[in-house]
Amino acid sequence: MNVVFLVNTISSWDEPERARHQFTYALACYYPIIFITKNKFGINRFVESKPKENITVIEPHFPVSSKIRYRFPLINEMYQCWLFSRLQKKYGKTIFTVNFDFSATLISRYFANTIYYCNDEFSGNYKYSNVLMDKYIKECEKRVIRSSRFCIATSKYLTEKLKTNNSNTFEIPLGSSVQIPDYNHPQPFKQNEIITAAILGFINERQISIELINRIIESKKLQLVLIGSVEPSFKNKLSNIQRVKMTGELKGSALWAELTKIDVGLALYNLKQINPGNTSNKLWQYLLAGKPVVISDLPNLRDMDFPEKSVYRFSDDNKLLDTILLAVNEDSEKSYFERKDFAKQNSWDVRVNQFLGIFRNYFPF
Numbered sequence: 001m002n003v004v005f006l007v008n009t010i011s012s013w014d015e016p017e018r019a020r021h022q023f024t025y026a027l028a029c030y031y032p033i034i035f036i037t038k039n040k041f042g043i044n045r046f047v048e049s050k051p052k053e054n055i056t057v058i059e060p061h062f063p064v065s066s067k068i069r070y071r072f073p074l075i076n077e078m079y080q081c082w083l084f085s086r087l088q089k090k091y092g093k094t095i096f097t098v099n100f101d102f103s104a105t106l107i108s109r110y111f112a113n114t115i116y117y118c119n120d121e122f123s124g125n126y127k128y129s130n131v132l133m134d135k136y137i138k139e140c141e142k143r144v145i146r147s148s149r150f151c152i153a154t155s156k157y158l159t160e161k162l163k164t165n166n167s168n169t170f171e172i173p174l175g176s177s178v179q180i181p182d183y184n185h186p187q188p189f190k191q192n193e194i195i196t197a198a199i200l201g202f203i204n205e206r207q208i209s210i211e212l213i214n215r216i217i218e219s220k221k222l223q224l225v226l227i228g229s230v231e232p233s234f235k236n237k238l239s240n241i242q243r244v245k246m247t248g249e250l251k252g253s254a255l256w257a258e259l260t261k262i263d264v265g266l267a268l269y270n271l272k273q274i275n276p277g278n279t280s281n282k283l284w285q286y287l288l289a290g291k292p293v294v295i296s297d298l299p300n301l302r303d304m305d306f307p308e309k310s311v312y313r314f315s316d317d318n319k320l321l322d323t324i325l326l327a328v329n330e331d332s333e334k335s336y337f338e339r340k341d342f343a344k345q346n347s348w349d350v351r352v353n354q355f356l357g358i359f360r361n362y363f364p365f
Helices: 019-027 073-091 131-147 156-163 210-218 232-236 252-259 282-288 299-303 317-329 333-345 348-362
Strands: 005-008 033-036 045-052 055-062 096-099 113-118 150-153 169-171 195-200 222-227 244-248 264-267 293-296 311-314
Touching (some): 005 019, 019 033, 019 113, 019 348, 033 073, 055 073, 150 348, 156 169, 156 299, 210 317, 222 252, 252 282, 264 282, 282 333, 293 317, 311 317
Parallel strands (some): 005 033, 005 096, 033 055, 113 150, 150 169, 195 222, 222 244, 264 293, 293 311
Antiparallel strands (some): 045 055
C-alpha cells in the first residue's frame, strides 16, 4: 500500500522547530509527508517547496490572514472549503491526515482518515473579549476531536480532556529532536566563575515572568542568553539589557552550537497564566545537548521521571537562583551522558514509532 501523510498545521515551515515540525521530520524517515502551513495573506494559491527528501511543504495564500481567519466562523469555513477541496482533488479523500489545527472543523468531511494531534491547551488557553468568539473557538476543538478516527495528546491533562469527546485518545509525550548532536565529544563543564544560562523559544511576557528574568540579569554570578524571537515589549522591560545576549532565532547546527556553550537550560513560565497542557518542548532539547534543566513546577511534569541531576523543578521564585547554582554545581560528565542517552531514548523517532503502532491498529496494511 502506498502510504502518504498530510500534516495540517497552523505554523510556518521556516519557524523554529515545534512539535509538528519534529513529528514531520521523524515520520518522513518512513513515509512521504505533505506539510500544510498556516495561510499567508494574498490571492488564493498554493506555494510548494521541497525542503527535504520525503517532505513537500504547501503554503496556502488566502485573502484573510491566519490570525483573523480562524476566529470567525464564516471566514474559517470558507477557507477550509477552499483549502481541503483543493487538497482532496490533488491527493484523494483516503490520504492519511494528521491534524495539528484545533480550528480545522471540516477536515474530516474531506478526508476519511483523519487523526487529531494535540500538543497544547489551545481552546482553553486563550480568553477572547468577544464571548461568542470564545465559545466558537472552544466548540471548534470539540468538533475536531469528535470527528477524528483517533486522537493523540502529549500530556495526561490533555489526554483526559480529549477523552471526554473521543474515547479513542492516546498519550504520547513530547520528545527530543531527531537531529541528534555528536555523542562522542562531551563539552567542558563549568570552569569560569560566571554561569551561562539560556532560555530557548518564543520569549514574551505572557509565557515567561519578566520578574524572574530580571532577577537573573541582576545576579553577578549569571550571564543570560535568549535564543529565539524576543517580543519588543518584553525586551523593553529588561532591567539591564547590556547583560543579556540575544541570538535571535536559531535552527539546526547553529542552534546546537549555541547550546553547547551554555551551562544550564532554563524553562521559566509565568505560573499566573499557566497553560495546563504545557509540558515544555525546550526541556528535551536541553537534555539532548547534555545540559541540566531548571524549570518552573509545571503540573504535567509531576508525573514524569527523569534521570537524577537532570531536571530541577522549583515552585518558589525566591529559590530560582539557588536552584540554578545547584544544577550547575552538581553537573558531571556522568550526568552529561545520562541526559543525552535519556533524551535519545525519548526522541521523536521513538514517539513516531509509538504513533505508528497505534495508527496500524486503526489502519492495518
